[in-house]
Amino acid sequence: MSHFHEAETGQSRLRCPKDGTLMEKSAVAGTAGVTVDRCAKCGAVWLDKNELERILAAGAASKVDLGPFGKDKPNGPIAPLMCPRDQSLLTEVADAKQMHVLIMICSECGGKLLDAGELIDLAQFTVGERIKAALKLG
Ligand SMILES: [Zn+2]
Ligand SMILES: [Zn+2]
Structure with missing residues (x-):
């Protein structure tokens, strides 16, 4: 039942590593071609190499991340x-x-x-955290 052989991405959809749900491809506006894979069930986002950096550089985090889905998010990985x-x-x-x-x-x-x-969260790298990071370098 795969209808995703369009030349748009040239690749098939990925499954969410957490719950196995087929992830939705989402082109990120303002990033010159970054397409992320997002799980509609848990909200997890898969980013290929360098995509995170490109999204942060473009200030597009809020276009990719839908925010916390539930309040009962477990801490740490449950399974490999x-x-x-x-x-x-x-x-x-x-x-x-x-x-x-x-x-x-x-x-x-x-x-x-x-x-x-x-x-x-990553995009909200506050001034205070920048200072702390700078101090650690010294
Ligand atoms: Zn998921
Ligand atoms: Zn890999």
């Missing part, structure tokens, strides 16, 4: 999550600038899985 592209194990890495934001990263393809709300 696999990359939707190459089935490699995703590893949880704290963002270099905002240590409270944990991102699932695929070491194979460089893709990243962000929970709903995390992208907006």
Whole structure:
């Protein structure tokens, strides 16, 4: 029942690593061609290599991230999550600038899985956090 062979993306839809739901492709306005995959069930967003940086640089986080879906979001991964592209194990890495934001990263393809709300969180890199980060460098 796959009707997604359009030349638009040249690839089939991905399944959400968390719940197996087919993710929706979403072109991000203002990013010169970034297309993300988003799970309509849990709100998780899959970003291919460098897409996160491009979205943040374009200030388009709020166009991608729909915000937290539920208030009962569990802390930390419940089960090992696999990359939707190459089935490699995703590893949880704290963002270099905002240590409270944990991102699932695929070491194979460089893709990243962000929970709903995390992208907006990353984009809201406050002045206070910038100063803290700067101090750590010294
Ligand atoms: Zn999901
Ligand atoms: Zn991968």
